[in-house]
Amino acid sequence: MKHISKTADFILLGCFALAVALGPFIFAPIGAGYPDLLQKFAIYGIFAIGFNILFGLTGYLSFGHAAFLGVGSYAAVWSFKLVSMELLPAIGLSVLLAGLLALAIGFVSLRRSGIYFSILTLAFAQMCYNMAYSVLTPITNGETGLRVLRTDPRYLDSALGYSAKMPTLFGLEITGWTGYYICGVVLIAAFGLSNAIFRSPFGMTLRAIKSNQNRMGYTGFNSRPYLLSAFVMSGMFAGLAGALLAATDPLAGAERMQWTASGEVVLMTILGGAGTLLGPVIGTGIIKYFENIFSAYNETMLSAMFSFVPDGVREPLVKFMSLFVGDGWQLTLGLIFMAVVIFLPGGVMEGVMRLFRVKHTPRVRSLGDSPQRDMLGESIIEEMPSDYDSSGAHKHPAKNNVTPVAP
Amino acid sequence: MNPTLLHIDNVHKTFAGLHALSDVNLDIREGETHAIIGPNGAGKSTLLNVCVGVIAPTKGKVLFDGQQLTGRRPFEINQLGVARVFQTPEIFGDLTVIENVMMAMLSHRDGAFRLRLLSRFDERGQVGRRAAKALADLGLGDHLHHLAGALSRGDKRRLELVMSLAQDPKMLLLDEPTAGMARADTNTTIDILRDIKRKTGITIVIIEHDMHVVFSLADRITVLAGGRVIAQGVPEEIKGNPKVIEAYLGEEQV
Numbered sequence: 001m002k003h004i005s006k007t008a009d010f011i012l013l014g015c016f017a018l019a020v021a022l023g024p025f026i027f028a029p030i031g032a033g034y035p036d037l038l039q040k041f042a043i044y045g046i047f048a049i050g051f052n053i054l055f056g057l058t059g060y061l062s063f064g065h066a067a068f069l070g071v072g073s074y075a076a077v078w079s080f081k082l083v084s085m086e087l088l089p090a091i092g093l094s095v096l097l098a099g100l101l102a103l104a105i106g107f108v109s110l111r112r113s114g115i116y117f118s119i120l121t122l123a124f125a126q127m128c129y130n131m132a133y134s135v136l137t138p139i140t141n142g143e144t145g146l147r148v149l150r151t152d153p154r155y156l157d158s159a160l161g162y163s164a165k166m167p168t169l170f171g172l173e174i175t176g177w178t179g180y181y182i183c184g185v186v187l188i189a190a191f192g193l194s195n196a197i198f199r200s201p202f203g204m205t206l207r208a209i210k211s212n213q214n215r216m217g218y219t220g221f222n223s224r225p226y227l228l229s230a231f232v233m234s235g236m237f238a239g240l241a242g243a244l245l246a247a248t249d250p251l252a253g254a255e256r257m258q259w260t261a262s263g264e265v266v267l268m269t270i271l272g273g274a275g276t277l278l279g280p281v282i283g284t285g286i287i288k289y290f291e292n293i294f295s296a297y298n299e300t301m302l303s304a305m306f307s308f309v310p311d312g313v314r315e316p317l318v319k320f321m322s323l324f325v326g327d328g329w330q331l332t333l334g335l336i337f338m339a340v341v342i343f344l345p346g347g348v349m350e351g352v353m354r355l356f357r358v359k360h361t362p363r364v365r366s367l368g369d370s371p372q373r374d375m376l377g378e379s380i381i382e383e384m385p386s387d388y389d390s391s392g393a394h395k396h397p398a399k400n401n402v403t404p405v406a407p
Numbered sequence: 408m409n410p411t412l413l414h415i416d417n418v419h420k421t422f423a424g425l426h427a428l429s430d431v432n433l434d435i436r437e438g439e440t441h442a443i444i445g446p447n448g449a450g451k452s453t454l455l456n457v458c459v460g461v462i463a464p465t466k467g468k469v470l471f472d473g474q475q476l477t478g479r480r481p482f483e484i485n486q487l488g489v490a491r492v493f494q495t496p497e498i499f500g501d502l503t504v505i506e507n508v509m510m511a512m513l514s515h516r517d518g519a520f521r522l523r524l525l526s527r528f529d530e531r532g533q534v535g536r537r538a539a540k541a542l543a544d545l546g547l548g549d550h551l552h553h554l555a556g557a558l559s560r561g562d563k564r565r566l567e568l569v570m571s572l573a574q575d576p577k578m579l580l581l582d583e584p585t586a587g588m589a590r591a592d593t594n595t596t597i598d599i600l601r602d603i604k605r606k607t608g609i610t611i612v613i614i615e616h617d618m619h620v621v622f623s624l625a626d627r628i629t630v631l632a633g634g635r636v637i638a639q640g641v642p643e644e645i646k647g648n649p650k651v652i653e654a655y656l657g658e659e660q661v
Contacts, residue, residue, distance in 0.1 A: 202523055
């Protein structure tokens with residue numbers, strides 16, 4: 001990796017903040033410039049940034065991160081019900097509870113690595129999902145989902161004499177463009193935090209764990225606490241995203257914890273580029289765009305789009321294209337995902353890097369002690385005239401001084 | 408005579424009926440360079456693995472600086488001051504060369520978990536400059552920003568050596584540091600090790616096949632064959648020992 005200066009990081013953060021601020025204008029031409037969708041970009045972007053701290057840096061693939069998102073949502077709704085309609089207490093409670101759950105799940109799951117770790121996290125998340133539907137119904141309200149009611153006590157609000165119909169941040173309702181910009185600010189903060197973690201000793205330690213865990217041991221590091229911290233941190237990011245989801249739409253349902261939701265964040269991260277700073281956010285944008293825009297297309301809209309095509313050709317073309325839109329959006333997404341994984345294993349970010357040629361390709365100057373050079377060396381030594389050898393011994397006194405074990 | 412640093416007491420190791428080590432007793436004294444030699448399958452690497460906690464001995468114990476090593480995990484043994492360079496280099500292949508050394512410098516003896524989350528850590532910092540100097544000293548100055556995985560095997564081993572020394576260990580275990588090296592590189596490695604010895608006075612345990620390396624470096628030599636210690640002593644004693652010659656060359660050639 002090339003040296004990245006502090007200034008470059010600040011410029012990146014600045015550009016990112018600018019892109020978030022100009023989001024409505026940037027996404028308008030592709031039909032995504034409306035607040036509800038952009039809120040989703042931002043919220044799931046936070047989720048993916050957090051997931052990337054675990055998966056991108058340590059390589060540990062969790063298949064259960066939706067559990068933390070779900071717990072974050074439930075905690076936020078409970079905070080809206082019992083404490084206040086203000087966002088900050090809700091975020092605090094969500095992040096805390098998601099972190100505690102991550103601590104418990106991580107403590108057990110991190111005893112294994114690789115596929116066993118993934119299966120353990122998946123099992124825990126499914127357990128949470130099923131419990132939300134069964135034994136935990138008093139807390140989660142089961143299939144109906146947990147919602148905020150006008151009659152809820154909200155002790156802090158009633159003590160202060162404050163009242164709001166929707167969740168607020170310092171009195172601003174978290175809906176529409178205000179909602180987007182509130183989520184956007186949190187996204188920028190999350191991005192800045194993940195940037196700092198990437199450049200910190202902790203970030204390097206996580207990358208080292210991914211690279212060679214044996215060497216970590218021989219260098220005197222116990223990997224476990226570092227992995228657990230990364231796991232808890234990414235769980236807390238997920239909890240934060242869950243709180244924002246609940247704030248923009250104060251209804252928490254168990255389907256947010258389903259394994260498909262866990263799988264989605266894996267796809268987002270890999271599609272964008274695991275282990276890169278921007279990748280997860282880009283991947284989130286692509287997936288949420290397909291989910292919301294491509295799925296909305298229907299045959300009538302396609303016919304209108306292809307109205308320039310002659311009548312006889314248009315019908316079969318529209319029929320064929322409709323496979324990929326509407327309900328078929330996942331087919332398109334699947335094809336794109338396959339193409340990215342096959343041609344750009346590093347995700348969209350690898351493609352971007354290649355375009356700008358900033359990928360640092362390590363150069364190897366010498367053949368080193370590769371077998372080729374050894375063979376080359378042997379043949380040179382064999383062909384060497386004997387007097388050359390004795391003059392060589394001048395420079396390296398030890399060279400001919402081979403003491404055999406047998407006298 | 409210097410006090411004993413590593414005390415291997417009556418160590419046995421059996422792998423599914425195969426006696427890899429039987430009744431090995433060995434004392435490594437502080438500040439010496441001790442070579443362990445022996446034909447293939449003599450149990451040299453097993454002995455080293457027992458010392459760093461990769462393999463638990465079937466019987467016997469290993470004491471380092473008065474502390475029991477058996478039963479401790481590799482990271483705990485490293486924290487006591489034992490550093491190891493492997494025959495097949497173990498490095499952080501996805502990190503750059505300088506980052507590898509910086510990781511070694513991050514490691515602390517006390518083994519406490521430190522969550523240094525927000526401080527910036529790169530090669531322009533104090534640790535980075537120290538790492539760059541340590542690498543330049545051992546001739547890896549040109550490779551600072553290359554991925555460690557892309558280095559040649561000899562350079563990887565040298566990198567491992569820099570990483571080990573960066574931890575300022577009490578004892579350095581070297582597993583065939585010159586295996587597969589051309590003669591010139593072997594001589595460079597010998598010079599480097601002599602230099603390290605002169606500067607730090609560190610205790611070195613070296614496993615080696617190349618007698619040239621062994622007799623250039625070792626203060627004392629232990630010969631293993633078939634999992635047993637068959638000879639021990641200063642190089643002059645070992646050279647003429649008929650048992651050693653037999654183990655290496657086979658009976659009929661004596």
